[in-house]
Amino acid sequence: MTGEEGLPPARGLSTWTTRRWLRAGVAASLAVLALLGVTGAWVLGRTASISQELVDVKSPALNSSIRLESALLNQETGIRGYGLTGTAAFLAPYHQGLTEQKASTARLAELLRGDATERKGLKAVEDAVERWHERFARPIAASPAGAPTPLATERAVEGKAAFDAVRAAMAAQQEELQTAREEARDDLLGTMTLRNWVFSAIALVIVALATLVFEGLRRGITTPLDRLGEDARAVTGGDFEHPIAQTGPADLRRLSAEIDSMRRRLVRELAFTEEARLRLDAQAADLKRSNAELEQFAYVASHDLQEPLRKVSSFTQLLQRRYGGQLDAKADQYIDFAVDGANRMQILINDLLDFSRVGRVHHTHQSVDLGAVLKRTLSALSVGIEESGAVVTHDDLPSLVADPTQMGMLWQNLIGNAVKFRRAGETPRIHVSAEQEGELWRFAVTDNGIGIAPEYAEKVFVIFQRLHTKDAYDGSGIGLAMCKKIVEFHGGTIGIDPAHTRGARITFTLATTLPEHAGHADEGDDARRAG
Template identity: 75%
Template sequence: MTGDERPARLRGLSAWTTRRWLRVGVSVSLAILAVLGATGAWVLARTEAISGDLVDVRSPALITAVRLESAVLNQETGIRGYGITGAPEFTAPYRQGLAEQRADLERLTDLLADDPDGRAGLEAVRKAVARWQERVARPIADAPPDAVKALAAERAAEGKTTFDVVRAALSDQEQRLRADQAQARDDLMSMLTVRNWVFSTIGVLILALAALIFEGLRRGITRPLDQLGSDARTIAGGDFDHPIDPSGPADLRRLSGEIDFMRRRLVRELAFSEEARSQLDTQAADLQRSNAELEQFAYVASHDLQEPLRKVSSFTQLLQRRYGGQLDSRADQYIDFAVDGANRMQVLINDLLDFSRVGRLHNTHESVDLEQVLERTLSTLSVGIEEAGATVTHDPLPTLTADPTQMGMLWQNLIGNAVKFRRPGEAPEVHVAARQEGELWRFTVTDNGIGIDPEYADKVFVIFQRLHTKDAYSGSGIGLAMCKKIVEFHGGTIAVDTSYHDGARISFTLAPEPPEAADAPIATDTDRSEEEQAR
C-alpha cells in the first residue's frame, strides 16, 4: 500500500457514521458467532450421537447378549437334567429359557438393525441354537419320562457337538459386542476431549470479541459522547463561550457541530430571551392582579346593589299593600311585576355574593366529617324534602380536609337540585355514593328526576345558565357553577354522568387535602362585617 492509498483509506473510514460502524461490527460479530455456534452445535451433536449409540445400542446389546447366553444355558441345563433323571420338573428351566430366548432375540434384532456385522453374528447364533433345539432339545423335551433316558444317551454325542457350536457362536457375538462397546467408549472420550477444546476456544474467542467490541465502542462512541457531554455541561453551567471539539464517527461530529451552532445561537438569543421573560413576568403579574380585581369587582358590585335594591323591594311591596285593588288591573299587574323582579334580583345578588365568597371568606381548611355536614344539610332542607316526599340515602362518607362552609353549600346545591328538578307525580329518590380512587375520593349524587340532556352537560356549570324558564323551576342559575368552583377550589373535578338515563347523576372528586392557593384573595375584617350587614 502506497502513502497516497493509506490516507485515502483513512479518510474513507472517517466518513463512516455510528450506524455504519455498528452495522459492520454487528455483522462481523454475528458471522463469527454463527461459525462458532455451528462448530459447537456439530461437536455437541456428534458427542450426543456417540453417547446415544453407547447408551442406547452398544451397552443394551451386550447386556441382552449375555442374557441370551444365560437363557440358552438354562435350556441346556434343563434338557440335560431331564435326560439323566427323567423327572418332568427339569423341563421348567427349558420352557422358561425358550421364552427368554425369544424376547432376547427380538431385542437384539431391534438393537442391531443398523449393524450388518452384528446382524450376521446374531443370525449365526440363531441358526446354531435352532439346530441344537431341533436335533437335541426339542426331541428330549417332548419324550415321555420312561423313554427319555434312552433318547438322551443316544443323542449325547450329537448334543455336545451342536451345543459347542452354540457356545462358540454366543462367545463370538459377545466378544464382538464388547469390542464395539469399548470402541464407542473410546470414541466418546475422544469426542469429549475435542468438545472441551472447542468450547474453550469458543469462550476465548467470545471474550476476545467482547473486548474488541467494548474497546471499539469506548473509542468510537463512549469517549466522544463523554467529551460532548462534558462540553455540554460546561456550557449549561453558564460558559457559553466554551467551544465544542468534534470527534468520533461522522454523525457524532455533525452532532457536535450542530450543538456548537446551537450554542452560538443561544448566545445570540440570550438577551432576547431575558427580555421576553421579563415581559412575561410582567404580564403574569398584571393578569393575576386583573383576576383579583375582577373578583373583587363582582363582590363589590353585588354588595353595593343591596341597599338600593332593598329600597326598591320595600317600596314596591308597600305600594302593593297600600294601593292594591284601588287601581285598575293593569296597574296591579305592573306592581306584581315590580315586586317579583325586585325579589328575584335580591335572590340573584345573594347568590352572586355567595359565589364571590368561595375562596375569599370561606377559606378555612380543617378536618371535616362529610357525613355530619350532609346530615346538617338535610336538616336545613327538611321542609322542601318533606313537601316533595323525597327519600335521601347515602353511603358512609369520609372525613377530609376542607372548608366546612363550602362543603355545606356543595351538598345543599346538589341535593336541592335533585329534589327540585323532580318528575311530576313521582317522589324524588336521591342517593349519595362515595368511593376512593387512588388518592382522590369520587362522590356521585344520583336522582330519579327529569335528568340533563348530554348536549347540556357542560352548559349547566356555567354561571347564570338555565335550562328551564323561571316559571317552570325557580332559581338563579348559579348553583352548579358554585359547585364547580367549590370542587375545583378543593383540587377536584365535577361533571354530569351522561351514561345515566334514569334521572341525573352528578359525579365529582375531592382531594384529601386541597391544594394551597397562595395567591387567593383573603377577605379582611371589614369585608366580613360588610357582608354580614349585606345579609
C-alpha cells in the same frame, strides 16, 4: 442547519475517521509483527537446525572417528604382538578391533552421508586401512600360531609405513571433523546471538507499537472525547454560550460540530422561550390583575347594590300593602311585577355575593365530617324534601380537610337541585355515594328527575346559564357554577355522568387535603375588603 457549517474543507489525513485510523494502525501493527514473527521463526529454526546438526552429526562423527582410530590401534597392537611371538592371545584385540572398526565405519558412513568432502576423508581412511590389512594384518593373522611369523619381520618396515598412512588419514579426517564441529559451534553461537538480537528487537518494537497505539488513542480518541465531555458538561451546567471544540478524527469532529449545532439551536430556542415566558408572565400578571378587579367589582357591586335594592323592595312591598286594591287591576299588576322583580334581584345579588365569596370568605382549614355536613344540609332542606316526598339516602361519607361552610353550600345546591328538578308524578329518589380512588374521593349525587341532556353537560356549570324559564323552575342559574368553583377550590373536578340516563348523576372528586392555593385565598379577600 448542519453541524458541518463553518468547517474548513478537509484534505488528506484530516478526512480519516476513527475507524479508518484504527484499521490503518492495526494493519501496520500486524504487518510489522508478522515480519518480526517470520524473522524470529527463521532464527529459531536456524538455531534448532544447527544445534541438531552439532549434537546429532558433528560431535557423534568425531567420536566415531576416535573410536575407529582406537579400534585400528588395537588391531595394530594385536597383529604386531602375534607376529613377533606367535601367541594366539594377541589375536583377540585384533578381532575385537575388526568388529569395532566395522561398527565405527558404518556409523561414520551414516553420519557423513550428506557431506561429500567428509565422505572423501572417510574413503581415504578406509583405503589406507584396507592396504594395511591386505599387505600386513591379514597375512600375519593367517600364519600358524606357536612361533614368530617371519612375515612380520620381513614386512615390518612396510607395515609400519602402511599403518602410518592409516594414522595420517585418520588424523586428516579427525581434523576435518573437528574443524566442521568448531564451525558448527561458531555458527550456532552466531545464530543464538542473532536470535537474542531479533527477540530484543521484537520486544522493543512491541513496546514501541504499544506506546504508539496508546499515544494515538490518547491524542486521537480519548483526549478529543474528554474535551468534548468537558465542553458538554459546561453547556449542561448552564453555560450555553460555551463553544464545542472540534478536534480529533473526522467523525469526532463531525460529532462535535453536530453537538455545537444543537447547542446553538438550543440557545436560539431558549432565547425564544425566554421571550415567550416573559410575554406569558406579563399576560398572566395582566390576567391576574383583571381577575382580581373583576372579582372585586362583583363583590363591591353585589354588596353596594344591597342597600338601594332593599329600599326598592321595601317601598314596593309597602306600596303593595297600602295601595293594593285601591287602584285598577293594571296598577296592581305593575306593582306585583315590581315586587317580584325586586325580590328576584335580591336573590340574584345574594347568590352572586355567595359565588364571589367562594375561596375568599370561607376558607377554614379543618377536618370535616361530610356525613355530618350532609345531615345538617338535609335538615335545612327539610321543608322542600317533605313537600316533594323525596327519599334521600347516602353511603358512609368520609372526613376530609376542607371548608365546612363551602361543603354545606355544595351539598345544599346538589341536593336542592335534585329535589327541584323532579319528574312529575314520581317520588324523587336521591342517593349520595362515595368511593376512594387513591388520594382522591369520588362522590356522586344520583336522582331520578328530569335529567340533563348531553349537549348541556358543560353549559350547566357556567354562571347564569339556565335550561328552563323562571316560570317553570325558580332560581338564578348560579348553583352548579358555585358547585364547580367549590370543587375546584378543593382540588377536584365535577361533571355530568353521561352513562346515567334515568335522571341525572353529578359526580365530583375531592382531595384528602386542601390544595396549597386554597390557603392563600384570605390574602386577596383582605386586600379587597381593605379597598
